[in-house]
Amino acid sequence: MPIVKNVSRAVSQLLQSSGCGCGISIVPVRCIGVSPRQVASDASFHSVSFSESDHPRVLITGGLGQLGVGLAKLLRKRFGKNNVILSDIRKPADNVFYSGPFIYADILDYKNLREIVVNNRITWLFxxxxxxxxxxEANVPLARAVNITGLHNVLDIAAEHNLRLFVPSTIGAFGPTSPRDPTPDLCIQRPRTIYGVSKVHAELMGEYYHYRYGLDFRCLRYPGIISADSQPGGGTTDYAVQIFHDAIKMGKFQCNLKPDTRLPMMYIDDCLKATLEVMEAPAEALSMRTYNISAMSFTPEELAQEVQKHVPELQVTYDVDEVRQAIADSWPMNFDDRNARRDWGWKHDYDLPELVTTMFSFLGSDSRIAQAN
Ligand SMILES: NC(=O)C1=CN([C@@H]2O[C@H](COP(=O)(O)OP(=O)(O)OC[C@H]3O[C@@H](n4cnc5c(N)ncnc54)[C@H](O)[C@@H]3O)[C@@H](O)[C@H]2O)C=CC1
Ligand SMILES: CC(=O)[C@H](N)C(=O)O
Known part of the structure; x- marks a missing residue:
């Protein structure tokens, strides 16, 4: 099999030669002919106009969900309003539309996405x-398309155009055979949801593109995120947001997880702070490309007790959703984020009491405004 031997010799030479600072040789993906949908190596559209001191030009995909609008706000404060483009396939609310650049971007439409990156000279993609x-779990074919095919489009475009790419992973990237208390960065990952499978795939593909093509891929595994001014998009940890709204509006809350289900959680400001920090960290500081980040872990019962300090009359009942409970039972109870703390100085600001007080000061002032109108 001489051809096979030659190919494997060429690959091993490629892997052994140095050049990118990550231990394995990297030829920028746009210059080699093996990437899918590869453009010619002499294509003239690659931006050369950025100097190191320029702000990045940022694109956020799926930006109208629970986290994207807050991320855009943070990044615009840092890099300037017009340097951060929010995108989604949904129609933005007026306040979002008028707060900075917004564009339609379907991540399943490769050509549309590439055009946006090129025309706007994007350098960082979230x-x-x-x-x-x-x-x-309710729509596996769509989840597979968005979470896996969409990721492939993003990876190829990021590699071709030399972008710094952030892809969030999740506590959901672990499964029942992972150590759950605590869960380290590196351990067995056999999730039992399409969401988890797609996120493990994203972690591995991003790291592969990093080592193979030099893609500047950065990834954090987020816990369940709690926010006051945005609604969660259909996860297992959503109860921990809903309880605040129901406590204020109705004085009662029906929880869809068992009272003793312990999961890692985080306030949105910490999550977005970590995201910006890891993107700004010098490459030499990153000993890995995918990090756990952690702030607190609690059960519905513990959260309810803390909420009752602010709304003592709150009544909590439990009506367990079997699908969500099975998912939660397979996820980490506590997250070990020592590597993030050591490598790039990750430190959370919000623990459980701080989180609950902040949520109420935000929602409390909102509900007073609603009542006054
Ligand atoms: N919110 C959380 O608790 C956590 C979130 N994450 C990750 O953070 C990221 C953001 O999360 P959220 O904002 O909570 O998600 P979300 O579900 O609230 O929003 C996702 C957005 O993706 C958009 N989308 C769907 N199909 C699309 C397509 N074909 N093209 C472009 N956009 C499309 C939706 O319109 C939606 O606005 C996700 O990748 C999620 O996995 C990870 C762990 C925890
Ligand atoms: C933890 C997550 O990734 C998300 N909030 C979910 O519950 O699916």
């Missing part, structure tokens, strides 16, 4: 589009 754990 890939937020996804179907979350519970909605993913």
């Amino acid at each position: 890939h937020y589009s996804a179907l979350l754990s519970a909605v993913g």
Whole structure:
């Protein structure tokens, strides 16, 4: 088999020669002929106009979900309003539309996405589009398309155009055979949801593109994220947002997980802060490309007790959703994020009491405004 031998010799030479600082040789993906949908190596559209001191030009995909609008706000503060483009396939609310650039971008439309990146000279991409754990189980073909095919489009475009790429992963990337208390960065990952499978795939593909093509891929595994001014998109941890709204509006809350289901959680400001920090970290500081981040872990019962300090009359009942419960029972209870703390100085600001107080000060002032109108 001389051809096979020659190919494998060429590959091993490629892998052994140095050049990218990550231990394995990297030829930028746009210059080699093996990437799918490869453009010619002499294509003239690659931007050469950025100097190191310029702000990045940012695109956020799936930006109208729970996290994207807050991320855009943070990044616009740092890099300037017009340097951050929010995108989604949904229609933005007025306040979002008028707060900065917004564009339609379907991540399943490769050509459209590439055009946006080229025309806007994008240099950083935050890939937020996804179907979350519970909605993913309800529509596996769509979750597979958005979370896996969409990711492939994003990876290829990021590699071709030399982007710095952030893809969030999740506590859902672990499964029942992973150590759950605590869950380290590197351990067995056999999730039992299409969401989790697609996120493990994203972690592995991103890391592969990093080592194979030099793609500047960065990934954080987020816990369940809690926010006041945006609604969650159909996950297993959604109860921890809903309880605040129901406590204020109705004084009662029906929880779809068992009272003792412990999951890692985080306030949105910490999540977005970590995302910006890992994107700004010098490459030499990153000993890995996918990190756990952690802030707190609690059960519905513990959250309810903390909420009752603000709304003492709150009544909590439990009506367990079997699908969500099975998912939660397979996820980490506590997340070990020592590597993030050591490598790039990750530190959370919000623990459970701080989170609950912040949620109420945000929602409390909102509900007073609603009542006054
Ligand atoms: N919110 C959380 O608790 C956590 C979120 N993450 C990850 O963070 C990212 C953002 O999460 P959320 O904002 O909560 O998600 P979300 O479900 O609220 O929003 C996802 C967005 O993706 C968009 N989308 C769907 N199909 C699309 C397509 N074909 N093209 C472009 N956009 C499309 C949706 O319209 C939606 O606005 C996701 O990748 C998620 O997996 C990870 C762990 C926890
Ligand atoms: C933890 C997540 O990834 C998300 N919130 C979900 O519950 O699916």
